[in-house]
Amino acid sequence: MDNLAILLATYNSEKFLRQQLDSLLNQSYTDWKLYIRDDGSKDKTLEIVNEYIQRDDRLYLLHDEVKGRGAKNSFLWLLEQTDSSYTMFCDHDDVWFPEKIEVTLKHMLEMEQIYPTFPVVVHTDLEVTDPELKTISPSFWEYTRLNAIVNNMRIIPVNNVVTGCTMLINKKAKEVSFPVHPDALMHDSWITLRVLSNKGIVSALPRATIFYRQHGANTLGAIKYNNSLSHRLANLKRSVALNIQIYRIANFTVGYNIFKYLKYKVLCLHAIMNYTRTNS
Known part of the structure; x- marks a missing residue:
């Protein structure tokens, strides 16, 4: 069993992949292994991956006959294939700060001292950048107003605050x-x-550990908080469909019925609006 596994899902990733892999090789914490799954890239992604595998024996390319899984299922497939005490998830187009693993794992170990038998998720803030890594916002949480709810465990089921590329989970x-x-x-x-x-722990570490690159092709990305009526009306249809899906999963996992879901959705919006007024 590995001490710490990093899972990387790639797909046509040649543009930014070298910078991300270099940032992993430059980590202050070195006791990790990187497991890569490619989703059928048609560019030079696999050529780059194999080049780095030759350079560092901590990198592994796992073969999967199924192509087109998408980001979610690629990461979950990788999670099933690996066995480690701790796991992190790595997007192909970001850049990790040199101390990312070290500070996140330190926080995890502190949480496990307090909650030794619990499942634990640790996640951090991010620095939002443009494609050239020029800062758009030093805090993703501030940019999206997640600061208002990031520590509210009752609201998280109706409005996820955990960004996968900052996650560290225990076994x-x-x-x-x-x-x-x-x-x-x-x-x-x-x-x-x-x-x-x-009954596990989701702990937010209030420091950025990653350059979160926004380039127009992100599977998901940083969307600046916008409470204007025109914005809400333009996104109404998508918002309704998304909330139906979020409700179904919240009901299935944490048992929120429709009334509890709506209650915490309203509390979420109220908290974000209050935070915006206070910090404008």
């Missing part, structure tokens, strides 16, 4: 994450909900 968190419901939105929100539904 107990992995064990409660399977099987996966077919309606799960993303691996990060699913694992978080399963940890909460098993």
